[in-house]
Amino acid sequence: MMADGLIAAAILGVALATIASRGTFTAVALFIAYGLLLSFAWVRLGAIDIALTEAAIGAGLSGALLLGAASRVAGRGAAMDRRPGRAMTVAIALGCAGVTAALAAAILLLPDPAPSLAPQVAANIGATGLGNPVAAVLMSFRGLDTLLESAVLVLAVIAAWSLAPDDAWGGKPGPMQPVLADGPLALLARLLPPLGILVAVHVLWIGKDAPGGKFQAAAILAAMWMLPWMAGRVVPPPISARWLRVAVAAGPALFIAIGLAGWMTQGAFLAYPPGLALPLIMVVEIALTASIAIALALLVIGPPGRRA
Amino acid sequence: MTATVFGLVGALLTGIGLFGLLARPEPLLRILAFNVLGGGIFLVFGAVARRGAGAGFAGDPVPQAIILTGIVVAFAATTLAVALLLRIASDDESDPS
Numbered sequence: 001m002m003a004d005g006l007i008a009a010a011i012l013g014v015a016l017a018t019i020a021s022r023g024t025f026t027a028v029a030l031f032i033a034y035g036l037l038l039s040f041a042w043v044r045l046g047a048i049d050i051a052l053t054e055a056a057i058g059a060g061l062s063g064a065l066l067l068g069a070a071s072r073v074a075g076r077g078a079a080m081d082r083r084p085g086r087a088m089t090v091a092i093a094l095g096c097a098g099v100t101a102a103l104a105a106a107i108l109l110l111p112d113p114a115p116s117l118a119p120q121v122a123a124n125i126g127a128t129g130l131g132n133p134v135a136a137v138l139m140s141f142r143g144l145d146t147l148l149e150s151a152v153l154v155l156a157v158i159a160a161w162s163l164a165p166d167d168a169w170g171g172k173p174g175p176m177q178p179v180l181a182d183g184p185l186a187l188l189a190r191l192l193p194p195l196g197i198l199v200a201v202h203v204l205w206i207g208k209d210a211p212g213g214k215f216q217a218a219a220i221l222a223a224m225w226m227l228p229w230m231a232g233r234v235v236p237p238p239i240s241a242r243w244l245r246v247a248v249a250a251g252p253a254l255f256i257a258i259g260l261a262g263w264m265t266q267g268a269f270l271a272y273p274p275g276l277a278l279p280l281i282m283v284v285e286i287a288l289t290a291s292i293a294i295a296l297a298l299l300v301i302g303p304p305g306r307r308a
Numbered sequence: 309m310t311a312t313v314f315g316l317v318g319a320l321l322t323g324i325g326l327f328g329l330l331a332r333p334e335p336l337l338r339i340l341a342f343n344v345l346g347g348g349i350f351l352v353f354g355a356v357a358r359r360g361a362g363a364g365f366a367g368d369p370v371p372q373a374i375i376l377t378g379i380v381v382a383f384a385a386t387t388l389a390v391a392l393l394l395r396i397a398s399d400d401e402s403d404p405s
Contacts, residue, residue, distance in 0.1 A: 001309065001310075012317060018340055024336045031343065041351060045366075046358055049372060049376055050376055053379050062386060066390065069336060069393065073335075084333075096326045103323075108316075114356070116359075117369075118360055119363045123363075138373045142373060149377045156384035159388055299388075302387075
């Protein structure tokens with residue numbers, strides 16, 4: 001109870017400071033703290049899978065992305081709109097307070113006992129061969145959501161790349177990174193990837209029975225690619241490289257193919273044949289991890305830009 | 309009890325994020341505010357998942373899985389927003405008119 005109160009107060013304080021901060025750098029630093037504190041809240045809510053994802057993606061990858069953006073718009077982070085006037089600000093605050101009040105009322109008036117799908121998951125998890133209920137929902141019971149989500153990442157990469165200026169199309173993604181000869185980043189870029197890759201494979205594999213899985217593993221793998229990139233030791237392939245495009249699309253394509261095979265043999269899209277569910281799920285998990293990792297890294301690195 | 313506390317925190321974060329999104333004119337702060345807002349919505353949903361704990365699970369795994377999906381989609385949207393912002397900034401730089 002004490003812990004809940006402290007975590008709640010910290011999250012609210014950091015969120016308010018983010019919104020109120022003057023500089024974009026300060027705001028991003030506070031936002032990273034916000035993501036990490038949120039993962040504590042997820043642990044308290046018994047959602048370890050979400051806590052891992054929030055820390056890896058919500059705080060880690062988002063933090064790297066936003067810090068990079070803050071440094072590139074620094075000095076000319078000019079507002080595109082005028083700041084709202086005093087009366088308008090008060091009106092906005094009242095409206096937002098209304099939204100909060102409505103949500104709070106909804107939380108306080110939730111039905112008791114709460115409706116839950118947990119018993120159905122427990123009753124059917126045996127058919128998937130998985131031990132982690134969240135993984136079973138992601139890969140089997142709500143497999144379509146996961147498929148659409150992996151497609152969203154492919155579309156996001158296409159959309160981000162399409163923002164490249166005409167003369168940079170097909171070139172190397174992201175801003176040019178200077179080669180660092182020494183310093184902490186150069187050391188970590190050489191030291192961490194072997195360990196990080198090992199951790200990612202572990203997180204992927206235990207995800208079938210314990211918290212973990214493809215998203216967390218893919219986020220770690222993406223970070224292990226971005227570290228040497230930031231240190232200038234790895235140059236990302238040009239976006240015209242065919243293998244890169246195939247790699248981004250391969251995981252979702254395999255998932256769709258297995259889904260269609262289920263439609264042909266079992267009569268339902270994404271249905272797994274009895275007895276083959278676990279091997280098929282693990283094959284899709286591994287393929288999706290690779291594709292998602294590359295997509296996440298490409299999204300953080302960004303589209304090709306003009307060379308200065 | 310924990311579910312109610314964090315559900316209310318989620319409601320407050322939603323309001324805070326929405327206010328930042330509407331009241332702050334700087335584009336990068338709007339992106340941050342959008343993510344604060346998203347975190348609040350996820351937390352409200354997470355409180356609902358926690359209340360559905362049962363059958364030996366600490367929370368209802370179905371909403372938990374959907375939140376996990378949502379975090380990844382929100383990240384994809386954020387990267388796209390940042391890419392748009394940087395493209396607009398670079399166009400302003402090369403074309404001051």
